[in-house]
Amino acid sequence: MKVDLFDPGFLIDPYPTYAWLRDNSPVHHLGGDFWALSRHDDIVRVLRNPTVFSSELGYGGMMGGGTDTMMRGGDPARRRALTDSGMGVMMQGFAGLRVLIAADPPDHTRLRRLVSRPFSPKSIWALEPRLREICDTLVDELLAARVDGVTDLWQHISYPLPTMVIAEMLGIPSQRKADFKRWSDAIVNGMSLGGGGDMAQGAAGALEMFQYFDGVIAERRAEPRDDLISLIVQDTGDGEEPLTTSELIAFCVLLLIAGNETTTNLLGNFFEAMHDHPDELQRLRDDPELIPSAVEEALRYDSPVQGLWRGLTRPAEVGGVELPAGARVMMLFAAGNRDRAAYGDDAEEFRADRNPIDHVAFGTGIHVCLGAALARLETRVAISTLLERTSSIERAGEPQRPLSPVLRGVRAQPLRIQSA
Ligand code: HEM
Numbered sequence: 001m002k003v004d005l006f007d008p009g010f011l012i013d014p015y016p017t018y019a020w021l022r023d024n025s026p027v028h029h030l031g032g033d034f035w036a037l038s039r040h041d042d043i044v045r046v047l048r049n050p051t052v053f054s055s056e057l058g059y060g061g062m063m064g065g066g067t068d069t070m071m072r073g074g075d076p077a078r079r080r081a082l083t084d085s086g087m088g089v090m091m092q093g094f095a096g097l098r099v100l101i102a103a104d105p106p107d108h109t110r111l112r113r114l115v116s117r118p119f120s121p122k123s124i125w126a127l128e129p130r131l132r133e134i135c136d137t138l139v140d141e142l143l144a145a146r147v148d149g150v151t152d153l154w155q156h157i158s159y160p161l162p163t164m165v166i167a168e169m170l171g172i173p174s175q176r177k178a179d180f181k182r183w184s185d186a187i188v189n190g191m192s193l194g195g196g197g198d199m200a201q202g203a204a205g206a207l208e209m210f211q212y213f214d215g216v217i218a219e220r221r222a223e224p225r226d227d228l229i230s231l232i233v234q235d236t237g238d239g240e241e242p243l244t245t246s247e248l249i250a251f252c253v254l255l256l257i258a259g260n261e262t263t264t265n266l267l268g269n270f271f272e273a274m275h276d277h278p279d280e281l282q283r284l285r286d287d288p289e290l291i292p293s294a295v296e297e298a299l300r301y302d303s304p305v306q307g308l309w310r311g312l313t314r315p316a317e318v319g320g321v322e323l324p325a326g327a328r329v330m331m332l333f334a335a336g337n338r339d340r341a342a343y344g345d346d347a348e349e350f351r352a353d354r355n356p357i358d359h360v361a362f363g364t365g366i367h368v369c370l371g372a373a374l375a376r377l378e379t380r381v382a383i384s385t386l387l388e389r390t391s392s393i394e395r396a397g398e399p400q401r402p403l404s405p406v407l408r409g410v411r412a413q414p415l416r417i418q419s420a
Contacts, residue, residue, distance in 0.1 A: 003028060003036065005330070011403035014306065015348070018335035027321040034328050035321075036307070038335035040342035040360065042319045046310055046331055047365040050104060055367060057311025058328060059102035099250050101258065101367065108366060114243050115251055116370065118169065118228040124373040127165075131377060134164055135385040143389070143419055150396040153413040157382060158267040162260040165378055170252065171220075171227025176212070183209040184256045206253055213249045259371045265304035265409025266379050268399065270294070272410065273301055273350045275395040280352045285387055294352040295379050299361035300343070301350045303334040306408050308363070333360045334408065392418040 001020055004010060010017050021028055021038040028036045037043050046053045100111045117123065135157075142156035163184050172180045186205025216229060224230035232243060232251070243251065274281040284290055312327045323329065337359045340347045362369035369375070386393065394417075399410035 001025075003030065005030065005036070005405040008403050011405065012401065014334065014408075015338065018332060018338060019348070021332070022335060022339055027319040027323075030330070033324075033326060034330070035318075035323060036330045036332055037318065038332045038339075039319060040336040040339040043331040043333065043336040043360055044364055046318060046329060047360070047363055047367070050108075050366055052313055052316045053310035053329065054104050054313050055102055055108070055310060056104045057313065057326075058309035099254055100370070101254060105366070110240060111243070111247070111251075112366070112370070113240060115232055118231045119370050119374065121373040124377055127169075127374075128377060128381065130168065131165065131381045132385065134161065134168075135381050136389075138164075138382075139385050139389050143417065146417065149416045149418070150414055151417060153271060153415050154264070154268060154399070154411055157386070158264045158410075158413070161267070161378060161382060162263040163256075165374070166255055166259060169228045170255075171216075171225060171229060179208070179212070183212075184260065187253060187256050209253065210249050213252055214245060217245050217248055255371070258369075259375070261407060261409070262304045263371075263375045263378055265407060266295075266298060266375060267382055268410035268413055269302040269304060269408065270298040270379065270383065271393070271413060271415070272399065273298055274393070277350045280350055281393070283352050284383070288384055288387065290352050291380050291384050291387075292376070293355035295376055295383065296356055296359065297350060297352055297354050298379075300337040300354070300356045300359035302408065303337055303359075303361040304407060304409055305361065306334040306404075306406060307332040308406070330405075331360075333363070336360050389420050390417050391420045392416075 001017075001024070003017060003021065003025075018038055021036065026037065026039045026042060028038070030036055037046060100108065100115065103111055138157050138161060142151050142153070145151045145156055163181055166184075167177055167180050170180075183205040186201045187209065189201065213229075217233060220227070220230045221233050224234060229248070229252075232248060234242075280294070284294055307330045310329050310331065312323055312325050312329070314325045316323055318329070336342070337356075338347045342358070343354070343356060362372040362375075393415055395414075396416040397414040399413040401408075401410055
């Protein structure tokens with residue numbers, strides 16, 4: 001079978017192809033230096049071996065001309081699609097800066113240690129009361145926007161929620177929130193992990209945000225407050241060289257790119273799964289304590305990040321196949337998350353009570369998602385607020401699905417909603 005990760009037919013529903021790959025070609029040669037992994041075990045082994053499977057080579061190789069080499073043998077449109085997709089765009093935008101997600105140890109170890117504190121589960125759980133207020137306000141707006149009972153979940157909840165939350169965490173004052181939304185819209189749309197955005201717009205948004213953060217960082221260094229930037233600029237006193245201003249700005253932009261569209265897509269994919277499994281939705285209404293497990297199941301069942309890359313620093317064997325140094329492997333997280341060897345015969349089903357804590361939707365190992373606790377909490381609170389305040393949520397039309405091999409989600413999700 002010829003597997004084409006950019007084929008629209010594949011992207012609309014990639015799961016039958018993932019099943020074929022797992023059963024027939026779990027270490028699949030896509031062409032040129034490119035390989036795709038679809039088994040849970042193989043993906044975990046690669047993620048836990050950053051010495052051989054490098055993020056710098058995986059993402060960094062997408063910078064500029066590197067992409068051409070990566071897609072040798074592909075047609076020009078295909079090459080452009082890859083350049084525009086994945087972290088390649090971001091890496092082009094930040095060429096020269098050290099970005100956490102594209103760094104290997106020892107750079108990664110230092111960067112991660114410096115930025116981790118505000119994202120620890122304990123720091124994130126403290127945000128819950130404020131998150132409940134934000135979600136309540138957004139649900140008010142969602143319900144007020146109904147026309148003949150129909151409203152758009154993406155426009156009123158899934159899309160605005162992550163930006164509002166990160167703006168608060170960064171300590172953006174209320175009079176700058178409209179600017180911040182404009183910049184982050186431009187960055188998220190222009191530098192989408194899924195590609196296809198307007199890069200010029202993204203770069204313009206990033207530049208305005210750079211200038212703004214440049215000032216804020218200087219202020220927080222002089223006078224720390226109770227916000228994320230103040231926490232990160234503080235000298236930890238452990239002899240670690242603190243982040244430079246440009247590293248810090250790159251990190252703030254990474255938060256928007258890595259954290260916003262992904263969380264938006266998790267909420268969208270969750271409600272798509274609920275439309276296909278109305279009994280499971282009823283189960284959550286009857287027993288809201290199942291919501292955290294259902295969020296894990298949504299991450300597993302229809303992963304917002306379908307797959308990401310690593311590059312080999314030396315020849316290595318994966319799943320019985322010898323790969324050469326310089327090979328690029330795409331770890332298909334979404335395929336691994338439906339592996340029967342990991343989740344049993346009903347791996348292709350959504351089961352709200354499964355609680356699949358070993359899924360790889362957030363990756364694993366040293367690069368495991370820094371925002372996982374935040375994404376989980378936002379999604380849990382949004383779902384529980386929506387279920388508490390409504391008596392019925394039904395599909396009211398087909399959602400729009402941007403087609404990307406990296407990100408899977410919806411844009412525009414019309415729902416018919418009855419208030420409780
Ligand atoms: C459902 C939502 C999310 C999903 C599915 C997701 C997925 C991922 C995945 C798969 C990785 C691993 C990348 C790799 O191994 O190469 C990652 C890393 C990362 N994520 Fe998330 N993410 C989500 C939300 C967030 C949020 C809300 C933030 C922050 C506000 C965030 C920030 C990051 C950062 C900074 C990294 C890089 C960590 C490192 O390289 O050490 N993510 N994410």
